[in-house]
Amino acid sequence: MPANLGLSLADFSSLEEDWRGLQQRAASAPYQSFEWCQAWWRHIGARSGHELALIAGRAPDGRLECILPMMITRRHGLRAAEWLGDDHFGWRGPLLDRNFLQDLNVKTATGLLRKAAHLLPGIHMFHLLNQPEELDGLPNPFLTGFTEPNGDMRLLINFEGDSWTGFHCARRSARSRRNLTRKMRKLRENWPTRTIIARTGLERQACLMTLIRQKTHWFQQAGLPNLFALPGHVDFLEEIILAEHHDTPLSFNITALQVAGHIESVSINTVWHGEPFGFLLSRSHSPDLNRLSIGEGLINRTLRFFFQQGARCFDFGPGEAPYKERWADNRIIHHDTTLPLSNRGRVYMYYRKKYRQTSNKLKEFPVIYNTTRYAFKSIGML
Numbered sequence: 001m002p003a004n005l006g007l008s009l010a011d012f013s014s015l016e017e018d019w020r021g022l023q024q025r026a027a028s029a030p031y032q033s034f035e036w037c038q039a040w041w042r043h044i045g046a047r048s049g050h051e052l053a054l055i056a057g058r059a060p061d062g063r064l065e066c067i068l069p070m071m072i073t074r075r076h077g078l079r080a081a082e083w084l085g086d087d088h089f090g091w092r093g094p095l096l097d098r099n100f101l102q103d104l105n106v107k108t109a110t111g112l113l114r115k116a117a118h119l120l121p122g123i124h125m126f127h128l129l130n131q132p133e134e135l136d137g138l139p140n141p142f143l144t145g146f147t148e149p150n151g152d153m154r155l156l157i158n159f160e161g162d163s164w165t166g167f168h169c170a171r172r173s174a175r176s177r178r179n180l181t182r183k184m185r186k187l188r189e190n191w192p193t194r195t196i197i198a199r200t201g202l203e204r205q206a207c208l209m210t211l212i213r214q215k216t217h218w219f220q221q222a223g224l225p226n227l228f229a230l231p232g233h234v235d236f237l238e239e240i241i242l243a244e245h246h247d248t249p250l251s252f253n254i255t256a257l258q259v260a261g262h263i264e265s266v267s268i269n270t271v272w273h274g275e276p277f278g279f280l281l282s283r284s285h286s287p288d289l290n291r292l293s294i295g296e297g298l299i300n301r302t303l304r305f306f307f308q309q310g311a312r313c314f315d316f317g318p319g320e321a322p323y324k325e326r327w328a329d330n331r332i333i334h335h336d337t338t339l340p341l342s343n344r345g346r347v348y349m350y351y352r353k354k355y356r357q358t359s360n361k362l363k364e365f366p367v368i369y370n371t372t373r374y375a376f377k378s379i380g381m382l
Helices: 013-024 032-047 100-102 104-115 164-171 174-190 201-222 233-242 294-308 322-327 343-362 366-378
Strands: 006-010 051-058 064-075 078-083 096-098 124-131 146-158 193-197 249-257 260-273 275-283 312-319 330-338
Touching: 006 104, 006 174, 013 032, 013 051, 013 064, 013 096, 013 146, 032 051, 051 312, 064 104, 078 343, 096 100, 124 146, 124 343, 146 322, 146 343, 164 294, 174 294, 193 294, 201 233, 201 249, 233 249, 249 294, 249 322, 260 294, 275 294, 294 322, 312 322, 330 343
Parallel strands: 078 124, 275 312
Antiparallel strands: 006 051, 051 064, 064 078, 064 096, 124 330, 146 312, 146 330, 193 249, 249 260, 260 275
């Protein structure tokens, strides 16, 4: 039970064995796995200047019931405890034994956080970002304090039926299926084409490097910041995706479309306990190939592969895109939570609430809304 839980600070090395055991029976995602968190902290988190705060919760008999993977950040002079992670995490949160989760509700989870705060002296608040509405089908008990949707969501497909053909026909119109079939036929007529599943280390590395190169090009074309240029980000992806994961529910499925001997489109799927859980897609910047919808063709092949493997659903991961919208039948909204622990934390939460109330009223007036948003952002309320 939460009231009897003993909490203590730990590090990756002392927790590794128990962490790996807990993730086999926990309500979790790959983003809370030992492999993911350790690699991210080593390559990205530790470089950020944040403080690591791994909190282990054990029952009186010593059994590990939960891990609260956290870090201490600074927000305009305030020390805040946040879930470990950044944009490489589809969502953030704790690692909880399934039976333990059933005993948690908003009240007991709030008590657990306040108890954890005694291990983190000097923090002004918990600032829990990018949390899903549910954990393992149950309401997320850590949506406590001041909670608000953050605008992010995950798009999912629920696989239904006994055959891929029947499922495909139910989801995509006859016209769209004919168009894609025609384009794929034209692609094969013009160039030797094949779909590969990368299995060897060299194949997987070639696919990952191609994906990074292609996405970098599209970031530049769109005038967006290049995530891969940030310190440690490529190192993190190489370690987590290319490593041989043994005795763990984490793996990666890498599929590529090869045209005339060159990799022209890549999809990388995070797989957790056999279910696809996150998706990266890239495609060539060749106009001739893009007119033939090579990215869409690879998506179809990837979805068919997981359908035939018996997956229950396909998680596209965070972010909206037209191709996701065309397939998805479920949206999971993510939320941010602020739980103040001091007067300064309560002031922060007060002004954050005021900003949300004001912005909702001002969205009808874009110029005023953007000015207000800039003002609140400049003082750290966003």
